[in-house]
Amino acid sequence: MLPKKGTSEEEILNELEKRLNVDLTFNSGKILGSMCTYPHSLAQKIICRYMDRNLGDPGLHKGSREIEKEAVQMLGELLNLKKAYGSIVSGGSEANILAVRAFRNINDVERPELILPKSAHFSFLKASDLLRVKLVWAELNDDYSVNVKDVERKINDNTIGIVGIAGTTGLGVVDDIPALSDLALDYGIPLHIDAAFGGFVIPFAKVLGYDLPDFDFKLKGVQSITIDPHKMGMAPIPAGGIIFRKKKFVDSISVPAPYLAGGKVSHITITGTRPGANAIAVWALLKHLGFEGYKKIVKEAMELSRWFAEQIKTLDGAYLIREPMLNIVSFGTKELEKIEKELKKRGWGISAHRGYIRIVVMPHVKKEHLENFLIDLKEILGEH
Ligand code: 0PR
Numbered sequence: 001m002l003p004k005k006g007t008s009e010e011e012i013l014n015e016l017e018k019r020l021n022v023d024l025t026f027n028s029g030k031i032l033g034s035m036c037t038y039p040h041s042l043a044q045k046i047i048c049r050y051m052d053r054n055l056g057d058p059g060l061h062k063g064s065r066e067i068e069k070e071a072v073q074m075l076g077e078l079l080n081l082k083k084a085y086g087s088i089v090s091g092g093s094e095a096n097i098l099a100v101r102a103f104r105n106i107n108d109v110e111r112p113e114l115i116l117p118k119s120a121h122f123s124f125l126k127a128s129d130l131l132r133v134k135l136v137w138a139e140l141n142d143d144y145s146v147n148v149k150d151v152e153r154k155i156n157d158n159t160i161g162i163v164g165i166a167g168t169t170g171l172g173v174v175d176d177i178p179a180l181s182d183l184a185l186d187y188g189i190p191l192h193i194d195a196a197f198g199g200f201v202i203p204f205a206k207v208l209g210y211d212l213p214d215f216d217f218k219l220k221g222v223q224s225i226t227i228d229p230h231k232m233g234m235a236p237i238p239a240g241g242i243i244f245r246k247k248k249f250v251d252s253i254s255v256p257a258p259y260l261a262g263g264k265v266s267h268i269t270i271t272g273t274r275p276g277a278n279a280i281a282v283w284a285l286l287k288h289l290g291f292e293g294y295k296k297i298v299k300e301a302m303e304l305s306r307w308f309a310e311q312i313k314t315l316d317g318a319y320l321i322r323e324p325m326l327n328i329v330s331f332g333t334k335e336l337e338k339i340e341k342e343l344k345k346r347g348w349g350i351s352a353h354r355g356y357i358r359i360v361v362m363p364h365v366k367k368e369h370l371e372n373f374l375i376d377l378k379e380i381l382g383e384h
Pocket of ligand 1: 033034035036090091092093094096121123165167168169194195196197228240
């Protein structure tokens with residue numbers, strides 16, 4: 001209820017401290033199923049210092065706008081693009097929606113269709129509903145990557161775009177993007193890559209020697225990429241990224257905002273008023289950690305994932321869904337629902353709605369957390 005008279009700051013803070021106690025925190029060691037993590041300390045300072053900056057009115061906050069452009073450019077370079085167009089957005093959902101919007105707008109067809117893997121994130125359902133684009137689902141192979149032949153079979157005159165995924169939500173699978181790129185070029189259809197998760201993993205994992213397919217703008221058919229700093233990029237929520245290869249995509253989704261206090265501009269994002277601080281934090285982390293800093297974070301996460309996958313293999317009553325490609329390890333169990341319930345009862349932040357339990361080895365996940373989880377899992381499996 002809205003109080004008539006105000007409450008003191010101290011009381012408010014005390015109440016929040018008590019009420020929010022029920023939230024699971026990243027440092028509890030119990031969150032094993034989230035793609036977010038505790039933001040880097042530098043980003044926290046930046047958010048506090050620049051929380052008033054609004055990229056919705058960039059004429060007022062010209063410095064912030066410049067920094068955002070540089071952040072987009074650095075993300076582009078990470079993805080092998082010399083000149084990047086795009087924006088820091090609210091997350092992977094907005095980034096995917098913007099890509100579908102651009103593909104639809106540059107393709108003037110009456111009944112637009114988008115071909116995407118059955119493993120795609122639910123943000124494409126939102127895009128479909130908002131943009132009136134029909135989703136055409138492509139089958140998966142036995143290894144859970146998209147079946148490129150099925151994608152080809154589904155191309156028709158209404159196809160406005162194809163989606164490939166570089167790090168699926170459930171299993172961290174990277175599709176055969178080189179084959180999708182060839183297909184896109186052959187048929188003259190734009191290819192969008194959802195690397196919301198993998199964008200901050202694959203470039204570093206490849207340098208570390210992991211055998212992963214190319215997924216970025218190195219492949220000529222790739223026209224846009226979603227890459228989320230608020231997942232493996234260590235940035236605070238909200239911070240997503242949408243990067244386009246060509247200006248024409250950005251132009252196709254620009255709307256004029258002519259009367260703003262800072263002067264006439266145009267917007268490509270879904271949100272109007274939007275946080276400059278988060279874009280500044282993305283810039284700061286890219287500069288501060290650099291390629292080597294992120295490589296170190298990815299190295300630890302990848303090694304721990306492989307260790308954990310080996311442990312799962314030794315358990316009675318549990319099995320790996322597939323060998324991990326990135327730092328996501330998913331496994332099935334006997335009596336999955338019961339096991340999930342028991343794990344949740346013991347405070348573990350995991351979910352099993354896809355028919356398996358997904359463990360995302362984010363930077364806050366340490367070996368001792370996984371060891372504790374395995375002790376509980378073994379015990380519970382033994383009881384069933
Ligand atoms: N694309 C992919 C491949 C994703 O995995 C996700 C989110 C998105 C797009 C959408 O990104 P935003 O959520 O930033 O809009 N995947 C996570 C998931 O659904 C999101 C998440 C994060 C869920 C933290 C739970 C959680 O605790 O699993």
